[in-house]
Amino acid sequence: MEIRFDDPTRERLRRRLLQRGSTLATIIADLLAGKDRERQLAALGYLRPGLRPEEAARNALDQVEARRRLLVDGDDRYGRCDICGTDLGMLSLFEMAWADRCHTHTAS
Secondary structure, three states, X not given: OOOOOOHHHHXXXXXXXXXXXXXXXXXXXXXXXXXXXXHHHHHHOOOOOOOXXXXXXXXXXXXHHHHHHHHHHOOOOOOEOOOOOOEOOHHHXXXXXXXXXXXXXXXX
């Protein structure tokens, strides 16, 4: 089996995922404490019609954690589009390590 990411790359991606997870966990805690974080969630692209802000943040955190598990487990699905399997590319992953869709399927 071919290793898709060398150790330094995997560690860099893992750190990006952990940073994003930490940001989302802080937003969730703030929301549950009654603080207004809707603008921040909107800026991050996570607000969705019909979802309370804390639900949107929780869904986003679940997505980040799922991506982290795939990366840590060496699962070949990490770094590929969930819809078509296209490789997302290193530049995209370094920018957005939690990505789960290619450009074509981001609106799906």
